Amino acid sequence: MVTVGYAQNSSCACFIKGEVRDQHSGLPVVGATVLIIGQNNGVFTDAQGKYQINNLCPGTYQLECRIVGYTSSLHKIDLTEGHEEDFSIEENEIHLHDVEITAHRTDAPASQPLTTISGSELFRTRGDNLAESLKGLTGVTSLQTGSSISKPVIHGMHSNRVLIMNNGVRQEGQQWGSEHAPEIDPFVATRLSVVKGAAGVRYGSDAIGGVILVEPEELPFNKSLSGEVNLVGFSNGRQGVSSATIQGGIKGFTGFGWRAQGTFKRGGNVRTPNYYLDNTGLSEKNFSLSVGYRLKGFGIDVFYSRFDTQLGIFSGSHIGSVTDLLNVIKNGEPLIKPGFTYDIARPNQNASHNLIKAETHYHFKDGNRIQWTIAQQLNDRNEFDLHRPRNDSIAALNRPELTFKLNTLTNDVVWDHKPIGGKISGQVGVSSLYQYNLMSGRPLIPNFNQFNIGMFWIERYAKNGWEMEAGIRYDYRTLATHRIVRKEKVSTDFTFSNFSGTLGATKNISQTLSARLNVGTAWRAPNVSELFSDGVHHGAAAYEKGDSTLTQEQAINTIASVKYTSNRLTVELGGYYNYIADYIYLKPQPEPMLTIRGAFPYFKYTQTNAVFRGIDLSVDWELIKNLTLTSKLSYLNVYDKSNDSYLVMIPPNRWDNQLKYQLPVLGQVKDAFISVGNLSVARQKRVPANSDFAPPPKAYSLWNLQAGGTLPVSEKNEFEISISVQNLFNTAYRDYLNRFRYYADDMGRQVSLRLKWKFGV
């Protein structure tokens, strides 16, 4: 708790004092930095987690709390009210308000940029899928397959190069597929964070591009019943989303907390400015349950979630031969243009993901902490091709042409050692992963068994505005694959192992200026599709062939950023240079692949040395009172060093601007605003020659409008509403990272209405 108060007599003798506690355990946090932004005042918490900042003049302050191993938090403190009042009153009577500082644990490396969406900002993305929700962050875009399937892209990397931590568990689906969206319901989370850059030490292999953290709120131990209901309507696709959460403690049983949450989503054919896209409906049903118990330093949480989706895939994207593809490109728009329907027909994909997780921890009295997380995930994916089998009796069964079942068991044991001298903290951990994949249908990827074990050690040191971090990790992985080649079973085994390291520093140069630098490494073993794929990709009209001699990718990423924060201006400028040795990509082959369906362009998985370098810039500037300009620029340049060329499917540069006017208080409505924004995306000019059927699409510029506000009804009841119009002028455009850009335009105008009712008793 933070106490804000005034001492007697002098007008510049106000003080702020309080205590910092761990959100999870409620125990005091030792050695946290508490500072006032824009002031030369910063203190550390003592052995009881207490601190005090003295000699403050009346005014409004931003109080920031930074702790090694936790996310930093900002609190607005108002010391203006009541400054004309009697200063001789007792200390306990001059509380202005209590602000709770609960420190939120994070495993994210302290010296790497971490961006979080939560609260109202998250509310305004509700109803969108995970990748779409994150799209507003600098350096983050999405790889789309039509409008319903999107995968997050961080600094130009996606799929197996981006790791998603769903509630502390490494998400394991069929991530290698660019049309396999992460099976996660964003309504589970109250915070979505992105760690940019290689973060291999804490999270293990694959985190070459970055990590996405999907985190729910702490369970409401011993609290009364509360919850929220979200309703979202989208005009395009006539989509409706409803989601509800209810949570509380258990009366008569101290130490318990629980939560139940569920989401329904249903949408129909999406419309571009000029026509509907056939078979682009979707249906989604998700729920999650969690329950936890706390007793002094001990805690246990059990979490179960189920994600279940059925996605129609735009039927015009099924290509039998290259002639078909060239015909669609020549036509300029799809050959089939239906009306609106909610029906989902072939081709479609049905995916479900079950996660059960148990996490238990114990805080020792001396400051040590141990945590064990065990989780099982079952990912079930069925893909239906456009055409049923020709044979009637088989067709009548309506079986999927592809079935994948991926079963994953993960274990993580992490020990946080007690802070040494209040300055050094650290953790060591062991993570293991065991998984097997069963598949049937047309040949695509093999069955496999995979085992991975990793050990890591990270230490962090904080002193005098410096925060330093160093870590090392070792991973060992075995992969046993089984497939049928010419009616014979062939088994191939692989072993991969590697070290990862991280070294970083953060320096608070002054109260307004801070800088950070991180050098991190990460590696990635080739995935089964890169090793073994062999066949025509019907969405891309390409013959893709894997290579079982591929070796692992190794990335060294240097990332630096400078942040300036003052009352009216915040600027964050970051730059990165990510060198990836043996980067795996699909290389066009000079000779086409001949088949009975005609000649297909032939691509083979090949390795090269690539460089990903870029700049992320974000500016928040309060131009005049209540009028704020937010500007975000993402620049990325990717180069293939070995071949002196560029790489395909790299996001073009983008610039996002938003002008927001905070309305004065309107009756009971608070935080009301209106905003207008523009997103400009350049044409991708850096593409290798002769590697594509159509040139990258033209640059585009989209306008949007938003308005929203909050209406408190009572202390614990409030409504939040927002209305937004995306693609305001119904502009016809195509995005380079949409895999359907050959066939059709992107989505037209989209009006969304969001309503949230937050309640409590």
Next chain:
Amino acid sequence: MKMNRKITWMLLFGMTALFTQCKDSGDEVKPDDENELITTVILKFTEQGTTNVSTFKSSDPDGEGGNPPVTDAISLKANTTYSVGIQLLDESKTPAADITEEVEEKSDEHLFIYTASPAALLTYTAEDKDANNYPIGLVGKAVTGTAATGKLKVQLRHQAGTKNGTATPGSDDVNVDFDLKIQ
């Protein structure tokens, strides 16, 4: 510290115990089941008024990838009318599956297109109709032009629910270029 160690060991033991449920995915490898595969296209030209039959084949018995398909050169007499039949096989299965029957059953979803280039080499007319009175092309008539060489493209268009008598809708199930010699 003693307590710490005890708990750590307990956790590690619990962890190893959970690995006893391993499963070998190699025991459950299912044979590939490509239910749309066509490996072989056989064209049968019968000179009108005779029983002279010429057969030409394009086949890729190992399916897509591996060895490329082997395609015969078609050689026909100039200014002659032929009746043309077509047969499709999946020779990757034993015994080979006859896909022609399946196309015939689903004739309202399929259309064969014969395109000669230059166009003067050969003119093709389908002589069969589906339930909706659209051509199919399982049997047809070809009239050759004067002596010359070129190509004959044979396509099977799969047009589930969209067949309208033209080649435009749907996607290719077969797309083979035969060398064509009219002499």
